[in-house]
Amino acid sequence: MKTDFLHGEQNAAPIDIPAIGLRLQVRIDSKATGASATLLETTDQPGFGPPQHRHEIETEVFHVVQGRYLFDVDGKQTVVSAGETIVAKQGTTHRFINIDDQPSRMLVLVTPGWDATRFFSELGDVMANGSPDPAVLKAFGDEWRIEFVGPPLTMPAELAPDALSA
Template sequence: MKSHFLDDETITDNAIHIPAIGLDLKVYIEPTATQGRATLIETYDAPGFGPPIHRHENETEVFHVLQGRYLFEVNGERKVVQAGETLTALVGTTHRFVNIDDETSRMLVLISPGFDATCFFSQLRDVMADGIPDPVTLARLGAKWHIEFLGPPLKVEQ
């Protein structure tokens, strides 16, 4: 799968690409810049893609949609979130989302406290190099980062 970014070399040069989950990601603010209080990333999600359902032991995530539409599921409740809207997944909540738009959707994700997103997503890319890994491999990575992977990504409902 090719990158979902437009032809902006400054973005693609610094992006983390994870084709197995249709994700291109850019880290804008590392936790070192906020004394560990927050991290800011931007995601570009291909239509029909999103992460497996998971829960963070330490972090709250605030999702602000910049472009497109997503279907989120937080603690079993589903909600469509579109450009200009924000949704929060508090620490410990189960959550996942899927891009329900016909084109790439984008969002900013504020993670608090800060989280080494560059390292985590690089490792996730490596374990997903051949597609979604077996649950044991994903659980091993998650344990290292205090993230519990609980099941598959959301699918676009027909």
């Protein structure tokens, strides 16, 4: 039996998307897995997260490495903390927000794999001036078979870091 070792991209150039408070690095590119998976490392700023969206093809597995997030998957909300994992299956609507007072980090496994470097670089261009025109975001999503269906989550007052310490 032959064993293949995947070597992550230790020096992968980070991709920054300030409009959604994201710094992302592709750790294992889909080419290394024969397009079966992609592994990302994300750092999300407090109070930020992506717009609500749905992947036609991919499932995403989010493993929180540091901090806390509020996830919304198909309308069900749950807090996910360091050491915990949540899955957004293919076709589910999902979004999240960093509810910690510091940057939070996740490892995100996407299956099947896809060209995350190109996707997030182009998404950064689309969001360069903040919230993009909905038609532009829709056209971008259509190319990737991802439907953007709503806004990012907002910080619930009861989960805000200052409310938790009171």
